[in-house]
Amino acid sequence: MSNQINIPRGTQDILPGQTEKWQLIEAKARELCERYQYRELRTPIFEHTDLFKRSVGDTTDIVQKEMYTFTDRGDRSLTLRPEGTAAAVRSFVENKMFGSPNQPVKLYYMGPMFRYERPQAGRFRQFVQFGVEAMGSADPAIDAEVISLAMSLYKELGLKKLKLVVNSLGDKESRKAHRDALVSHFQPRIGEFCSDCQNRLEKNPMRILDCKADRGHELMKSAPSIIDYLTDDSAQYFNKVTKYLTNLGIEFEVDANLVRGLDYYNHTAFEIMSDAEGFGAITTLCGGGRYNGLVEEIGGPETPGIGFALSIERLLAALEAEGVELPVNEGIECYLVSLGEEAKDYTVGLLHNLRMAGFSAERDYQDRKIKAQFKAADRMNARYVAVLGEDELKANKINLKSMADGEQTELPLESFIEKFKEICK
Template identity: 40%
Template sequence: MKINSVKGMNDVLPTAEGDSVAFNGRLWERAEAVFRDVMRRYAFDEVRTPIVEEAQLFSRAVGEATDIVGKEMYTFEDRSGKKLLALRPEGTAGAVRAYIEHGLPMRDPVQRWWYFGSMFRHERQQKHRYRQFYQVGVELFGVAQPEADAEVLSLCNAILVDLGLEGIELRLNSLGDEQCRPAYLELLSAFLRERREQLCPECRDRLERNPLRVLDCKNEGCQAVVADAPASHEHLCAPCSEHFARVRASVDRLGIKYRLDKNLVRGLDYYTRTSFEFLASALGSAQQTAVCGGGRYDGLVKQLGGADTPAIGFGMGVERICALLAQQGVPAHAPALFLAIGDEAAREEVLALATEARSKGLAAEADFRGGKIARQLGRADKRGARFAVVIGGNELASRRAKLKDMRGGEETEVALDELVAEVARRVGG
């Protein structure tokens, strides 16, 4: 019986193309290389937290009233039946749990972390929205100053620039804090209640539980209503207003363009003050154009049992990044040297030469199936090899072989003992 993958959970393969090209492993490798390089330059350290956590971690951190916890989280009881576990739907809660559990607020409250891994949400599968999806995320703990917000925005922007992605717009907002947000929520709730009948059924429910979420609704009727809603960044207390002004000034100084978006609230309850998204119109639907989103969550560490610790972070969708990269074309992973087997006696020599090439940093491939030389060289051409060589009985006897340039077709006789060095010289040149 044939068994297929679970709906909404995708394989990443080097052969993926067409509608599945966002899951081409070569694009993922390119993206991850940029992630790692930028994180190194910004002095962020990699962390890896479990995929499975106690479900209450997310209900407390993300919010009971959010769609993530209420509708989308994969939960299950452990074997003892005493704990409810969950596949992580996002990365921040687990990072905060680890930060607290390992006593870091007492040892060194300033931690600069990043991670790359899979998240899970049981939602309606559609393009750019999957049930298993991957995020690269950043969490900066222990720094309250607005320059940290700008630094995180700069880091995210650096990733997009280094990937060569264009046409991506940064949107900024401030949600205030525990001092000014309650008054704003009252103002917003009063505005929405007057227009309750114009809201979709889901937003009428949100109005009572979490009115901020109405601002994020993609229903056209609700969008028309909130177009005139009061803006949170225009109803900030003095400290929050100053913080946001300094964030904007720093972003301006860095030359990063942005647009204020009063409806930008994000989908998680833990955000305070700065919130942001990077949107790519090339992804299509307005519901699926965010390639990165995040903000400040100064109260979350304390909420989960730690010390009062400021923090800011973001999550970036890897599938969406790779969908944008695919528009530039899939990079080739071509071997520098392809070794074809002329006869059975050459197998050990071919293996030794391939191993020597790899030890020198060259990508090398050998076709150990052997067989017709034309077929083997056809594979070398298909693989995009830079050079190819056939090793058989004559080559073993003379200790010389013809190195073929697969681009121009020229052949050069080279001693087997100098073959790898010659390929390295030509590739380097």
């Protein structure tokens, strides 16, 4: 009987060969944030459960069904973070970032999130999100900037088959009028809907529009559109956002049925989807929107905010669907081949010096024959192989072979590092 322990369902090991792709994406995201002047925030992996109940919303699937919640030894209810915005806003309030002279406060985060849901292609119970938050500005131009940042990341990594969908969820007045219209629309036949939708009718009827189980119901297609209930101010705000997107050359569609799955959104809401053939049933890559009112909900002063989050796993799946190969550097610069005990001993120090000089380098640790060492160098995609035997050691020389063209050069051993630097230039 096997006593092997396997990985928990809905999680994954990201192995060497794959991690390099993750590192490249993470580096691109950081570089882009630097251009846009967003600075990194790192928050705890778990927070007080109440934070997510108050921000994400009691009626959401996340809070009702998906959170990993536990009681610690001090009898406190804690939750592994299911998303990044609530923690970012909590940190913004707790650390009084609203007092910073530089407004809006522009932040980004990157790290694991946890949701208990049915694992499927591209969806995990532990997944990695990259997200940005801009707090302190009610200018529709910052909405366009946030959307632009998300689109730029996808495009600069090589994705082409993208679809941006935008909507306005309006202000409080717009939402109240829309809410009343939704209740009147769904109430007579709410018994035909799932139990979740029946619970949402009074608490948050807009969430019915986001239901996956009842998306094919005829009342969904004829449901009142939030666009028809926008106040003049909300409509004007949304018009500005779409105008700025047009000015930035960003193509988009307006979808009046787009409802984000979190209660804190208002005004601008958006999703970026993959249009790649064979990508799968779940096409959403990224989602975000405005959350004016969330900072107050978490105990801070009145502060408008907007942000987005995207899954790196789904980004990788989209790159694969479009056949985009990331330019990952998988080779090393030098492999040291040694022949004889003294030469082998000498390469220990030489290898160290190569690495201290900034080169990626390796040597044999398996006591293999010279042919096998060359094969190892080949497998590691080494640009150069430096060969040191007993004769070379006595003559104070080392042979350097270019693996690209087979050209060989004899170099003085004591100045090998300096000569190698020149050759690599």
